[in-house]
Amino acid sequence: MTGQDPGPLIRLYGLTGGRARPQGETFDLVAIVTTVGGPHTLADLIPEYRAVLSVCRRPTPVADVAAHLRLPLNVTRVILGDLRREGFVTIERPRPVAQTIDEHIYREVLDGLRSL
Amino acid sequence: MDYAACEPGATAVTSALAIKILIAGGFGVGKTTMVGTISEIRPLHTEELLSERGVDVDDVSGVESKSTTTVALDFGRITIREGLWLYLFGTPGQDRFWFMWDELALGALGAVVLADTRRLQDSFPAVDYFEQRGIPFVVGVNCFDGARRHDPAKVRRALGLNAHVPIVLCDVRDRASVRDVLTTLVTYAVEGAGRAMP
Numbered sequence: 001m002t003g004q005d006p007g008p009l010i011r012l013y014g015l016t017g018g019r020a021r022p023q024g025e026t027f028d029l030v031a032i033v034t035t036v037g038g039p040h041t042l043a044d045l046i047p048e049y050r051a052v053l054s055v056c057r058r059p060t061p062v063a064d065v066a067a068h069l070r071l072p073l074n075v076t077r078v079i080l081g082d083l084r085r086e087g088f089v090t091i092e093r094p095r096p097v098a099q100t101i102d103e104h105i106y107r108e109v110l111d112g113l114r115s116l
Numbered sequence: 117m118d119y120a121a122c123e124p125g126a127t128a129v130t131s132a133l134a135i136k137i138l139i140a141g142g143f144g145v146g147k148t149t150m151v152g153t154i155s156e157i158r159p160l161h162t163e164e165l166l167s168e169r170g171v172d173v174d175d176v177s178g179v180e181s182k183s184t185t186t187v188a189l190d191f192g193r194i195t196i197r198e199g200l201w202l203y204l205f206g207t208p209g210q211d212r213f214w215f216m217w218d219e220l221a222l223g224a225l226g227a228v229v230l231a232d233t234r235r236l237q238d239s240f241p242a243v244d245y246f247e248q249r250g251i252p253f254v255v256g257v258n259c260f261d262g263a264r265r266h267d268p269a270k271v272r273r274a275l276g277l278n279a280h281v282p283i284v285l286c287d288v289r290d291r292a293s294v295r296d297v298l299t300t301l302v303t304y305a306v307e308g309a310g311r312a313m314p
Contacts, residue, residue: 101306110299
């Protein structure tokens with residue numbers, strides 16, 4: 001458990017410069033992260049940041065990014081905040097369910113579930 | 117899904133949509149099993165690191181004095197198509213993590229409250245939580261023993277559920293059964309929302 005071994009924790013917060021949460025808004029678990037633009041000059045980025053950009057070439061929810069990176073959510077959020085500030089990713093805030101799920105998507109979801 | 121296989125430089129033009137569904141219920145009622153049964157991937161796992169209030173995060177000595185704790189968060193995914201997913205989040209069981217529920221519940225389509233008839237009282241907090249916030253939920257009665265039949269009317273009375281809240285008998289180890297619970301929830305949440313809007 002991470003809680004019993006401070007080593008990984010210290011390293012994680014080292015990764016984020018000691019920050020426990022991103023500046024500004026926190027990102028919802030299912031906010032969609034998308035890497036923008038073509039190949040970046042990534043030489044200066046540390047591996048975790050590059051890994052996010054690689055995963056998010058396909059639009060990917062925040063929770064999935066955290067799981068892929070095996071990082072805690074709030075550390076992931078700090079990284080995402082940094083990447084967004086630098087213009088490497090866009091983070092689309094989820095809209096209310098009532099606005100996003102129209103008749104078409106509803107049908108798609110039901111059909112998708114039934115075919116499982 | 118294999119993320120490494122995507123073409124370099126691929127960009128998303130159309131907006132992707134991840135629909136959030138919560139799986140709630142008491143400890144040991146089968147939440148993680150349910151997520152694992154239906155998820156296309158082995159349930160993913162992440163953690164929320166929590167700093168105790170008043171402790172400076174820059175204070176490394178605080179780490180050693182257990183100023184941080186972790187909340188495990190398990191979730192699964194069902195891909196409907198590229199760019200449209202259902203995400204199932206198991207809610208943390210312990211009461212002291214209620215604030216995590218608030219974050220999980222924000223924008224959720226709805227919830228499944230799993231119930232075990234041997235200890236229905238374990239489902240009360242979840243039922244109360246979703247009722248108070250107006251989040252659509254269905255109750256899944258997990259039939260552990262398989263043989264014994266449960267009476268949905270009794271469950272409804274015991275949990276004090278409104279007549280319109282669906283109750284589904286299920287076996288969280290069975291894919292078709294879990295699928296039926298989710299189908300019921302999606303139908304109830306979407307059509308219920310439609311009814312509520314003039």
